[in-house]
Amino acid sequence: MPLKPEHLLPDETLLELIIPFGKTFVHRQDCYPRQVLSGSYVCVKEPLTDTHLVAHVRGTLTLGAYALDAQSMAHWLCLDADDEAQWREVLKLAGFLAAEGVPAYLETSRRGGHLWLFTPPLKGSDIRRFGKQLIAAYGLSPNLELYPKQDSLKTGPGSLVRLPLGVHRKSGKRYPFIQLDGTPLAPTIREQLVLLGSPQRVSPDFIEQVLAEIPHEEPETVEPIDFNSAVLSPADGKYLSERLKAAISVWDFVSRYVDLDKQGRGFCPFHDDHHKSFGVNATANYWHCWAGCGGGSIIDFWMKLRAARGLDSSFTATITGLADMLLSE
Ligand SMILES: [Zn+2]
Numbered sequence: 001m002p003l004k005p006e007h008l009l010p011d012e013t014l015l016e017l018i019i020p021f022g023k024t025f026v027h028r029q030d031c032y033p034r035q036v037l038s039g040s041y042v043c044v045k046e047p048l049t050d051t052h053l054v055a056h057v058r059g060t061l062t063l064g065a066y067a068l069d070a071q072s073m074a075h076w077l078c079l080d081a082d083d084e085a086q087w088r089e090v091l092k093l094a095g096f097l098a099a100e101g102v103p104a105y106l107e108t109s110r111r112g113g114h115l116w117l118f119t120p121p122l123k124g125s126d127i128r129r130f131g132k133q134l135i136a137a138y139g140l141s142p143n144l145e146l147y148p149k150q151d152s153l154k155t156g157p158g159s160l161v162r163l164p165l166g167v168h169r170k171s172g173k174r175y176p177f178i179q180l181d182g183t184p185l186a187p188t189i190r191e192q193l194v195l196l197g198s199p200q201r202v203s204p205d206f207i208e209q210v211l212a213e214i215p216h217e218e219p220e221t222v223e224p225i226d227f228n229s230a231v232l233s234p235a236d237g238k239y240l241s242e243r244l245k246a247a248i249s250v251w252d253f254v255s256r257y258v259d260l261d262k263q264g265r266g267f268c269p270f271h272d273d274h275h276k277s278f279g280v281n282a283t284a285n286y287w288h289c290w291a292g293c294g295g296g297s298i299i300d301f302w303m304k305l306r307a308a309r310g311l312d313s314s315f316t317a318t319i320t321g322l323a324d325m326l327l328s329e
Pocket of ligand 1: 270273277278
């Protein structure tokens with residue numbers, strides 16, 4: 001659906017809209033990326049001014065937005081879907097986030113689209129950990145590009161995304177923001193600029209919840225357990241924990257204890273849950289609780305369940321118990 005030709009707005013009106021819009025997306029003003037006809041970008045080593053932003057909306061110049069500021073901080077992340085398959089995955093994620101009440105913004109693009117999450121200022125490394133965990137927790141394609149692409153800047157201004165609502169130099173088109181059902185986020189560029197000038201941000205609580213779900217590496221010093229030498233034959237060459245994870249899928253194991261619906265959602269067994277905060281991602285072979293109970297493999301699940309039942313929930317007791325159940329079945 002084409003947007004109305006807002007480039008006819010007078011300068012003063014555009015300026016009022018463009019300053020907050022610029023604050024939402026622009027991380028640094030000492031230089032700026034400019035799109036050339038091929039669709040790629042050159043870094044212009046001059047200060048970015050409001051005049052440039054007005055020209056961007058008018059379509060006489062097309063800007064990019066660097067994903068990190070000069071101190072390697074960011075206040076947004078962007079997932080870039082480069083084709084239709086990736087775009088469908090991104091839409092799925094947007095649906096999940098909407099169900100959680102987490103604000104995400106969808107922007108169409110030449111071949112797919114972008115999902116933007118606006119956050120409080122975060123270190124590049126933290127915002128990337130947050131983005132990577134979202135990708136993993138929902139089993140999205142690891143080929144999805146996550147911006148910022150760098151944890152921190154070494155040389156040069158780093159990765160960038162096309163600044164929204166301008167004219168793509170190669171296709172000559174503008175790409176609006178849309179809602180989950182595909183209708184425009186707002187009917188005119190002017191209204192989209194206003195909405196993006198004060199976007200809803202992802203709450204620090206949600207970011208912490210997601211970061212807390214990053215599975216901990218199992219300590220490398222754990223000795224193979226002499227639980228049953230027949231099970232743990234040296235020829236296997238695998239730690240018991242790996243064998244356990246291979247023995248049954250998270251979905252199959254967790255279903256024994258949690259009533260999961262078709263989407264893999266259910267009531268969390270670890271807290272007083274009235275919202276089906278618990279979910280299993282069958283593709284990524286992973287469970288998680290959005291209310292903050294954590295997530296991970298069947299070992300993490302069994303450890304928590306043992307703790308909830310007042311049983312010894314040490315790593316050794318947990319995997320010994322699991323081996324009893326799963327490897328001798
Ligand atoms: Zn929970």
